[in-house]
Structure formats: structure tokens, C-alpha cells
Amino acid sequence: MIGELLPQAVRCSATRTDHAAPGALFPQEESLLKKAVSKRRNEFRTVRVCARLAMADLGLPPVPVLRGPRGEPQWPAGVVGSMTHCEGYRAAAVARTDDIRTLGIDAEPHGPLPEGVLDVIALPSEQARLARDLPDGAIHWDRLLFSAKESVFKAWYPVTGVDLGFHEADLTFRQADGATTRGVFTARLLRPVPAAPQEFCGQWLVRDGLALTAVVIPRG
Structure with a gap:
């Protein structure tokens, strides 16, 4: 599903079931899971299987996908990518840096955020737009806002090396013409960083x- 939101230069692999086969991880990856519970191990293993399938679609050999200082995936030279996992869904997307500067993907269960979370993640301007400009009904806009900010942060960090707080990106959503469950969003980035993009554009889908x-x- 998430592949529908990505251009042809990006390769994606996704699954709704966990990969439990032994040998799915490299020893370096296994070493990161010494204290992990079973649920975390399954997420970690399956999303890396997805990552290697996506890289294979780019013609790349299987390699370990380790973690950087902020927990971000470390891709091989010449590759940019993003991974996501939530209950019942795992996905990874990769591209060559010759084609794509950065990318971020996110999947969340489509339901309302727990009480109080919207105040933590949303600017007053965003909360006002969610209440004023977007139709009630099939979309939990608060959850979609959370997911979109996660995608923005995942795309931001690799090009800046700087953390981005929830209140440092101001997002606006729009439904696609003739559609109620998909559309686009724009993120205005409020943290000035030299040479960093000041605006990200993204797509969303509920299904x-x-x-x-x-x-x-x-790129470019």
C-alpha cells in the first residue's frame, strides 16, 4: 500500500505478517537485540527483511541495516531509505542517492490518538486547521498528523543531522480531488538549519x- 505514495525511483517492500525464519538477520543486527522482547524482535527482523528485498529490487546485495546514534537506520553508501512498523504492518523504502536526496515513510493504526497526545504533537495553528478546514467522518486527522510528522522527521534528520521537535514543523493537509481517503500535505519547517529544506511535501493514504x-x- 505505501508503495502507492512513492515515485518509481523508490523501491518498497511491505508485509502484514512477521518473518520468523532463522537466519533472517546478520550477526551485527542480532547483537542489537540481546535484551529485546519477542514483539520487538519480530518487528526488527521483519522490517529488515523488507529493507533487503527493497534493496534487491535496486540491484543491491544484502547487507546489515544497523542503527545510528538516534536510532535511525544506517544504509550502505549511495542509498537512502526509511523503515516503519506498526501493529500488523511493516515496510521499508529505499532509493539511490543519485535520484533521491532523502525520504521518510510511516504507518500507524488508523484510530484516534490517545487523549492529550494531540496537544503534545500539534501546534495551535495545526489544531485550528484540523477543526476548521477538514471534514469530519472517515479520517482520524489527529492520527494522520502524527504519522505525517514522523515521515517528515525521518526525511529531515538524514540531511541535517539535527533533531526536529513536533512543534518545529507546521503541517497542512489537503484531500485529493474526488478522493476522501488520500491526498497531500505540506510541512513548513520552523527550525532554521543552513542548506536544509524549508518545506517538505508529502502524500497520505488511509486504507x-x-x-x-x-x-x-x-535530488537536484
Whole structure:
């Protein structure tokens, strides 16, 4: 599903079931899971299987996908990518850096955020737009906002090396013409960083109980 939000230069692999086969991880990856519970191990293993399938679609050999200082996936030279996992869905997307500068994907269960969370993640301007400009009904806009901010953060960090707080991106949503469950969003970035993009554009989709978002910044 999330592949529908990505351009042709980006390769994606996704699954709704966990990969339990032994040997799915490299030893370096296994070493990161010494204290992990079973649920975390399954998420970690399956999303890396997805990552290697996506890289294979780019013609790349299987390699370990380790974690950086902020928990971000570390991709091989010449590759940019993003991973996501939530209850019942795992996905990874990759591209060559010759084609794509950065990207971020996120999947969330499509339901309302827990009470109080919207105040933590949303600017007053965003809360006002959610209440004023977007139709009630099929979309849990608060959850979609959370997912879109996750995609923005995942795309932001690799090009800046700087953290981005929830209140440092101001997002606006729009439904696609003739559609109620998919559309686009714009993120105005409020943290000034030299040479960093000041705006990200992304796409969103709600389907089969999931809220899916993606940000892709082409090279050039």
C-alpha cells in the first residue's frame, strides 16, 4: 500500500505478517537485540527483511541495516531509505542517492490518538486547521498528523543531522480531488538549519485500518 505514495525511483517492500525464519538477520543486527522482547524482535527482523528485498529490487546485495546514534537506520553508501512498523504492518523504502536526496515513510493504526497526545504533537495553528478546514467522518486527522510528522522527521534528520521537535514543523493537509481517503500535505519547517529544506511535501493514504504517509525529496 505505501508503495502507492512513492515515485518509481523508490523501491518498497511491505508485509502484514512477521518473518520468523532463522537466519533472517546478520550477526551485527542480532547483537542489537540481546535484551529485546519477542514483539520487538519480530518487528526488527521483519522490517529488515523488507529493507533487503527493497534493496534487491535496486540491484543491491544484502547487507546489515544497523542503527545510528538516534536510532535511525544506517544504509550502505549511495542509498537512502526509511523503515516503519506498526501493529500488523511493516515496510521499508529505499532509493539511490543519485535520484533521491532523502525520504521518510510511516504507518500507524488508523484510530484516534490517545487523549492529550494531540496537544503534545500539534501546534495551535495545526489544531485550528484540523477543526476548521477538514471534514469530519472517515479520517482520524489527529492520527494522520502524527504519522505525517514522523515521515517528515525521518526525511529531515538524514540531511541535517539535527533533531526536529513536533512543534518545529507546521503541517497542512489537503484531500485529493474526488478522493476522501488520500491526498497531500505540506510541512513548513520552523527550525532554521543552513542548506536544509524549508518545506517538505508529502502524500497520505488511509486504507485497511492504516494511516500511511510518505515524504520524498528528489535530488537536484
